[in-house]
Amino acid sequence: MILVLYNLALLAVMVVSLPWWLFRMTTTQKYREGLLGRLGFVPSKLVRWLRREPVRPVIWLHAVSVGEVLAVSRLVAELDVALPGFQIVISTTTRTGQKLARERFGAERVFYSPLDLPWAVSAYLGSLKPVMLVLAETEFWPNLLSGCYRRKIPVVVVNARISDRSWPRYLGLSRLWQPFLSRLTRVLAQSEIDAERLMALGCGDVSVTGNLKFDVRATEEAEATRLLRQSSDGVRLIVAGSTLDGEEATLLEAWPLLQGAEINVALVIAPRHPERFGDVAGLLEQSGFKWRRRGSFGRSELAFGEVVLLDSIGELASVYSLAAVAFVGGSLVAAGGHNPLEPAQFGVPVVTGQHYANFRAIVDTMRIAGGIQVATPATVGGVIAELLSDPEAARELGERGRRVFEEQAGATERTVAAIREILDERSVRGTP
Helix, strand or coil: CHHHHHHHHHHHHHHHHHHHHHHHHHHCHHHHCCHHHHCCCCCHHHHHHHCCCCCCCEEEEECCCHHHHHHHHHHHHHHHHHCCCCEEEEEECCHHHHHHHHHHHCHHHEEECCCCCHHHHHHHHHHHCEEEEEEECCCCCHHHHHHHHHCCCCEEEEEECCCCCCHHHHHHCHHHHHHHHCCCCEEEECCHHHHHHHHHCCCCCEEECCCHHHCCCCCCCCHHHHHHHHHCCCCEEEEEEEECCCHHHHHHHHHHHHHHHCCCEEEEEEECCHHHHHHHHHHHHHHCCCEEEHHHCCCCCCCCCCEEECCCCCCHHHHHHHEEEEEECCCCCCCCCCCCHHHHCCCCCEEEECCCHHHHHHHHHHHHCCCCEEECCCCHHHHHHHHHHCHHHHHHHHHHHHHHHHHCCCHHHHHHHHHHHHHHHHHHHCCC
């Protein structure tokens, strides 16, 4: 009954919003991209890839956007090695996630996830015939979960979490979620708090395996990193990553203070969302500071006091390795923050804002270990300036953060073991 009401509500929303979607599709490329696939037309290139000889059973892994794709990057690589008799296919929801997934995993096995419409979900389940669905974090969709349950397809949630911001909303709708979440085969939570919340929502088999993001390493040097290294000899870099609206302006206001703390310094700004690249470029143009885009890297030496706009996707994690100090954005505004482990893995001193609810477990672990500094919009310039002025304190802060990263590793191995266990159990029972 709940599923029927959900689908009726979904249909009503689609009808009401149809003019808006038609306008968006007419005027904006990103709303047209992958549309047929989202509506249930399985891409022919994916079908051809799956029908290669020998044909192997399919594991469908879904990662919503860039953050989730990065989190499962090592997991996919490990599954490819651990399960050679299976084919791993990966879906994403966002355009940026799709681009990064194609780069990381190969375009032939990456596709846009279908909308949670009964016919679209049914088309993919019927075509892929997955022996398992793996969901990254908390991407719960009623029709997808119900379709898997009817076909006796196990659903495993990896790196599962319920953020502080999402928790009240999930809890308020727990009676609606319980019939769907109770059917999940296995839920592998990031932390004890996440596990408790997921069980309270009705998830049955829940265990704590840790955060996959502790295992993600920038093993390959990005082109931007190589070019920046070549053109920044003698220049210390502040790398501000995953910044959101308002944060770039705050950092630019503090820029004279930072140059006063360290004269041979340059600032790298990497906005979180590609659609904001143009807006940030306009802000830099109005600032009066000397600046350049990613496309001009390597053409000339980086000057002291210059600001660099990293307007590319998938290069930030590697660029963090060059930082004298890293600022992790999405945290000076009430957006929940972003992943401080990306710079911490290099022993880079990390500064974040006070809004880090999306990564609370990670940040709190780093704070307890003395491996991260938390700042407000009013103090962020001063905190970064102090680290620039005291290299030894900055080095110690970075090393403590790196140790946290190393000590918390192992989630990928535990996740792979859990997935193998479920597949082995099904094989023993003879489940198709």
